[in-house]
Amino acid sequence: MSTATETPFDLLGGRDTMQAIVDRFYDLMDSDPAYAELRAMHAPDLTKMRRSLAGFLTAWAGGPRDWFEENPGKCMMSAHDPFAISPAIAGQWAEAMRRAIADVAPANAALAAQMGEILAKMAQGMAR
Numbered sequence: 001m002s003t004a005t006e007t008p009f010d011l012l013g014g015r016d017t018m019q020a021i022v023d024r025f026y027d028l029m030d031s032d033p034a035y036a037e038l039r040a041m042h043a044p045d046l047t048k049m050r051r052s053l054a055g056f057l058t059a060w061a062g063g064p065r066d067w068f069e070e071n072p073g074k075c076m077m078s079a080h081d082p083f084a085i086s087p088a089i090a091g092q093w094a095e096a097m098r099r100a101i102a103d104v105a106p107a108n109a110a111l112a113a114q115m116g117e118i119l120a121k122m123a124q125g126m127a128r
């Protein structure tokens, strides 16, 4: 049963769920030609990203804040300024993330879908 103090992080299944979503996201990005442009922007080795994005989502959803302690003062929006993110590429990110969340299927499906919607908006906000 949920309590008032449970965060989205807890309700979605904690760090294992965040890591599973991120792993599925990068597996999709790596294998589906629909995300080729997005893939090409990233380093060949995604090991660091698998760790960093899972850590960011963990903290962002209300879990342990290690990512922010390891990256003091880092703003996710300005960290993406160096990349030329078109609306189409942001759409690739958003779609792959929504698919990853649906494939991992956290028990709290409504909350998981909401997380996908918010992340999709964040991705669109990075486009120019």
Ligand code: HEM
Pocket (backbone or CB within 6 Å): 038, 041, 042, 043, 044, 049, 052, 053, 056, 076, 079, 080, 083, 085, 089, 090, 093, 094, 119, 122, 123, 124, 126, 127
């Ligand atoms: C809008 C579409 C997006 C594109 C095209 C994009 C692209 C990238 C690229 C190319 C990198 C560097 C990767 C590398 O070194 O291989 C990166 C880093 C990162 N991105 Fe994104 N990104 C997008 C959206 C997002 C969103 C919405 C989030 C957060 C919810 C996010 C979280 C991160 C994180 C945590 C890092 C690593 C930062 C670090 O550890 O320094 N990205 N992104």
